[in-house]
Amino acid sequence: HIIMPQAIPPMIPALANYFIAMFKETPLLSAITVLELMNQAKSVANTYYRYVEPMTLVGAFFLVISLFSVVLLRWLERRYGRIEK
Known part of the structure; x- marks a missing residue:
């Protein structure tokens, strides 16, 4: 039996780092990439x-x-x- 509220708080920092890394490395909304925006800016x-x-x-x-x-x-x-003391 897994209690979700106890499992989620320790994962938040890791998921936040993963989200920011994925944002920087992958297309935004699968349509706009950093490379595509830079190519348009160069154009x-x-x-x-x-x-x-x-x-x-x-x-x-x-x-x-x-x-x-x-x-x-x-x-x-x-x-x-998680609140650590």
Whole structure:
């Protein structure tokens, strides 16, 4: 017999690390990849000869999503994590 609430809190930090690693290494929603966004940014940069803006936009996009994920996962860790004394 497994009691889920006791098994979940110790797993939260590991799952959070796994989630962030998967976000960085795999396609976002199986449609938008980091490589695809960078290629589009390069295409726009080559067309208009403006390199800073597209690359900055792609970086900001992933930074915002990563920071949102980190904040959410930290909240989950505090909410459901094990309290050690």
